[in-house]
Amino acid sequence: MINLTKDQKLGMSYAVKSNQQNNYKEVSLSERTVNVIANTYNWVDSDMDVLVKGCCVKSIQERGPESKLPGKIKHLSNHNLQEGIGKIEILEETVINGNDVLRAYSRMSETDKGEEVLIKYNEGIIDQHSIGFQYLQMEFLEAETTEWDNMLKTLINPDEAVKNGYLWLVKEIKLFEFSSLDGFGSNRLTPFLGSKSENKIVQYNNLVGKLNHLHGMFKSGNVKDKDLIELHENQIKQMIFELYTQEPNLKDTFVKPSVKSTLDIEEYLQTIKILK
Numbered sequence: 001m002i003n004l005t006k007d008q009k010l011g012m013s014y015a016v017k018s019n020q021q022n023n024y025k026e027v028s029l030s031e032r033t034v035n036v037i038a039n040t041y042n043w044v045d046s047d048m049d050v051l052v053k054g055c056c057v058k059s060i061q062e063r064g065p066e067s068k069l070p071g072k073i074k075h076l077s078n079h080n081l082q083e084g085i086g087k088i089e090i091l092e093e094t095v096i097n098g099n100d101v102l103r104a105y106s107r108m109s110e111t112d113k114g115e116e117v118l119i120k121y122n123e124g125i126i127d128q129h130s131i132g133f134q135y136l137q138m139e140f141l142e143a144e145t146t147e148w149d150n151m152l153k154t155l156i157n158p159d160e161a162v163k164n165g166y167l168w169l170v171k172e173i174k175l176f177e178f179s180s181l182d183g184f185g186s187n188r189l190t191p192f193l194g195s196k197s198e199n200k201i202v203q204y205n206n207l208v209g210k211l212n213h214l215h216g217m218f219k220s221g222n223v224k225d226k227d228l229i230e231l232h233e234n235q236i237k238q239m240i241f242e243l244y245t246q247e248p249n250l251k252d253t254f255v256k257p258s259v260k261s262t263l264d265i266e267e268y269l270q271t272i273k274i275l276k
Contacts, residue, residue: 004047009135009168012241013234014176016079016192017045018130018185021156024096027121032108034086034121038129038178041093041100044160044167047187049138050151051170053093053100059133059175064091071227074177075106077117079132079192081231082213085109085117085180099156102131104178117180128181132189134234137172176231189235190242203243210236 009015019039026035041053063073065088075086090105108114120126141148143165151169152158161167179192186192195206214232 006138006140006168009138012135012238014132014189014231014238015135015173015187016130016132016189017049017051017187018128018181020045020128020185022097022099022101023127025121025127027118029118029122032110032114032118033089033105034108034118034180035103035105036129036180037096037101038104039102039131040156041102042154043156044158045187047168048161048164048166049168049170050155050161051173052154055170055173056093056102056175058172060091060093063175065089073175075104076132076177076179077113078181078183079130079177079179079189079235081228081235083113085111085114088178102178104129120182121180126180126182128185130179130181130185130192132176132179132231133173134176135170136174137170139169139171140166141169142166176234188242189238193235193239195239195243207236207239207243210239 004012017039019037021040021043022037024037027033039051041051041055044050059073061067063069063071065072073088073091074081074084075088077083077085086106086108088104088106090103092103094101094103096103108118117126139147141151143162151167152161155161181192193206193210195203210232214229214236217229217232
């Protein structure tokens with residue numbers, strides 16, 4: 001767990017949260033649909049964040065399934081932007097089993113990957129979900145305040161907050177996507193994108209592979225979806241941030257590193273844009 005400041009959280013390019021509290025799902029093979037809980041609110045997670053009802057409302061209004069704007073919120077496999085596996089038909093904040101949640105109803109694609117994921121859902125292999133987003137508004141709460149006492153009453157796991165004496169109340173996020181997870185959830189992006197290995201060569205190759213993929217999109221002229229291009233850039237920036245970040249305990253402090261001396265990602269991205 002990384003003990004980040006408010007500015008560092010708000011500066012993250014692509015945060016992820018795994019829903020490890022509620023594995024509710026309904027699957028229809030005949031309709032090729034899944035009805036799942038993408039995130040459970042009022043849960044203190046390993047980052048001491050608490051996402052609350054209302055945090056996704058603006059994103060859903062602007063880029064949800066009923067929006068007329070491009071750049072819709074996506075249904076992915078393991079946060080892989082190259083693997084859109086379904087089309088979200090319903091995305092809403094609601095109550096399921098007594099908990100405030102983010103619910104997603106998605107129709108799986110008829111691609112090989114969509115078929116594979118649908119089968120895995122039906123067999124119970126996929127039973128976790130995660131969201132990809134940016135922090136927009138949050139508030140720091142600490143013990144022995146009125147706001148703290150009121151918040152404790154709404155939490156699913158208040159003991160976690162009491163044990164640490166503080167929490168981050170996340171009031172608004174920019175929701176990019178929700179993902180079906182094949183493995184265990186994480187609140188870091190790099191494990192999903194193949195960069196969990198401690199081998200520096202593996203990390204380097206994975207990162208360069210993603211940069212080359214983005215480069216190829218520009219070079220081929222496949223830049224119609226500007227929102228998708230931005231998400232690729234955000235993921236790469238976040239990967240760099242996480243690869244240069246250890247996993248300190250709660251008592252450690254952390255200053256966001258500068259990557260310029262090793263790899264100037266902004267300069268690289270500007271360079272490949274020129275090549276389009």
